[in-house]
Amino acid sequence: MPILLALSIWTQPATAITEEQRVVVEAWRIVNRAYLDDTFNHQNWSAVRQQALKQPLDNPESAYTTVEKMLASLNEPFTRFLRPEQYRSLQVNTSGELTGVGLQIALNSKTGQLEVVAPIAGSPAEKAGIQSRDRILKIDGIPTTQLTLDEAAAKMRGPAGSKVLLIVERDGSPKEIQVARDRIAVNPVVAQLQTSPSGAEIGYIRLIQFNANATAEVAHAIANLEKQGADAYILDLRNNPGGLLQSGIEIARLWLDEGTIVYTVNRQGIQGNFEAFGSALTHDPLVVLVDRGTASASEILAGALQDNRRAKIVGEKTFGKGLIQSLFELSDGSGMAVTVAKYETPNHRDIHKQGIVPDLNVATDRLSRDQIATAADPQYLAAVELLDNTSTIAKSDK
Structure with missing residues (x-):
C-alpha cells in the first residue's frame, strides 16, 4: 500500500496553466532576461509577476491588458506590447511601401x-x-x-x-x-550633382529612411556621382527618422575604410561593436546635414562619421533616440518590442536624449520640398560654403 499511495501522489497532475497565464508569464520572463534596466524602474519585478497572475485572466484581452500594465510600470515608452495584428504590421513596416x-x-x-x-x-x-x-x-x-x-x-x-x-x-x-x-512608396534616396559657387561639383544625396533598399541605393548614388566627377558630397539626413540598424551600419561602411561605427551596451555593461572594413566608395570631403527630425539609425551614422573625422556635421541637434529594441513573439502570435541595449558613438557618447551636436549649428525654418537643397535652404548653403573652403576640395586627388 505505501508504494501504491506514493504512486498515486506522483501521478497527480499539476495545476494546468491557461493560455492567458502563459502569455503573461512569457512576457514577464522576456523582460526579466533581456530588459536594459536591471532595476526594472526601481521595482521588485518578481512581485510584479505575482500581482499580474492574481488578476482574472479568462480571455486574451484580459491577458493583453495585464501585460500592458506590467510594461507600463517600467515607464519607458519604447518597450511595449503588440497585439497579434500589431505585431504582424510592425514586421512589414520596413518593406518600402x-x-x-x-x-x-x-x-x-x-x-x-x-x-x-x-x-x-x-x-x-x-x-x-x-x-x-x-x-x-x-x-x-x-x-x-x-x-x-x-x-x-x-x-x-x-x-x-x-x-x-x-x-x-x-x-x-x-x-x-x-x-x-x-x-x-518610400524611395529612400534622392541624388543629384550640383555646382558650387567656386565651381566644385558636389554630389548631393538625400537619405529619407533606412529601409531594406537604402544601402544599395546609396551605393548606387555614390558610384554614379563619382562617374559624373563629384569633388565632394553632402549627405542629407534631415527628417530621417531611422529604420533598420543594419542599414545604418552598412551605409557608414560606404564612407569609411576602417574604424568603429557604433557600440551597443546591454544591462551587464557588455559592449558589442560594429566596425568598418574594406575600402570606402569615395574619400572625397563630406558634410552631413541633420536636424531635430534626424533620429535613431540616422544619429548612429552621423555620430560614426563625426567621431571618425570623416565628415563635418551641419544643422541642428538631432532627436536623441539611442535605445535598441528587439522583437519577441509570444505563443499566441502577439509580440513585444523590448529595449535591450543602448547605442554609443565611437567616442562613447550616449545618443539617447542627448542627440548629435553639429560641428556647425545652423537653424532653419520649415522648408517646402522644392526648397530643399536650393538657395532658400540655409543649412544646405552652409554645407556648400564649408566644402568650398575645404582646401581645393580634393580636386588634386582626382
Whole structure:
C-alpha cells in the first residue's frame, strides 16, 4: 500500500496553466532576461509577476491588458506590447511601401505626449504642414493619452483616400489638421550633382529612411556621382527618422575604410561593436546635414562619421533616440518590442536624449520640398560654403 499511495501522489497532475497565464508569464520572463534596466524602474519585478497572475485572466484581452500594465510600470515608452495584428504590421513596416499619412512618431519619455519624429518626405502629413517635434493631441477625436504608440499608428493608417482628423500642437497652440491617407512608396534616396559657387561639383544625396533598399541605393548614388566627377558630397539626413540598424551600419561602411561605427551596451555593461572594413566608395570631403527630425539609425551614422573625422556635421541637434529594441513573439502570435541595449558613438557618447551636436549649428525654418537643397535652404548653403573652403576640395586627388 505505501508504494501504491506514493504512486498515486506522483501521478497527480499539476495545476494546468491557461493560455492567458502563459502569455503573461512569457512576457514577464522576456523582460526579466533581456530588459536594459536591471532595476526594472526601481521595482521588485518578481512581485510584479505575482500581482499580474492574481488578476482574472479568462480571455486574451484580459491577458493583453495585464501585460500592458506590467510594461507600463517600467515607464519607458519604447518597450511595449503588440497585439497579434500589431505585431504582424510592425514586421512589414520596413518593406518600402506604406498606406497612411506618413508620420514617424514616438512617445516623449518626459511628457508622455505623442510626438512627431519626422514626416516622410512627400507624404500627406508633410504636405499638410506637420513638422518634427509637433505634439499629436487627438486622432479622430480620441485623446492620444488614451492610446499606446502602436494604437496611435494604427489609427493613422487606412485605405488610400480616406481621411483622418488630427489635433496637432506646436509652440503651445493646438491646430486641427485633416489629412487624406495615401499609398506611400518610400524611395529612400534622392541624388543629384550640383555646382558650387567656386565651381566644385558636389554630389548631393538625400537619405529619407533606412529601409531594406537604402544601402544599395546609396551605393548606387555614390558610384554614379563619382562617374559624373563629384569633388565632394553632402549627405542629407534631415527628417530621417531611422529604420533598420543594419542599414545604418552598412551605409557608414560606404564612407569609411576602417574604424568603429557604433557600440551597443546591454544591462551587464557588455559592449558589442560594429566596425568598418574594406575600402570606402569615395574619400572625397563630406558634410552631413541633420536636424531635430534626424533620429535613431540616422544619429548612429552621423555620430560614426563625426567621431571618425570623416565628415563635418551641419544643422541642428538631432532627436536623441539611442535605445535598441528587439522583437519577441509570444505563443499566441502577439509580440513585444523590448529595449535591450543602448547605442554609443565611437567616442562613447550616449545618443539617447542627448542627440548629435553639429560641428556647425545652423537653424532653419520649415522648408517646402522644392526648397530643399536650393538657395532658400540655409543649412544646405552652409554645407556648400564649408566644402568650398575645404582646401581645393580634393580636386588634386582626382
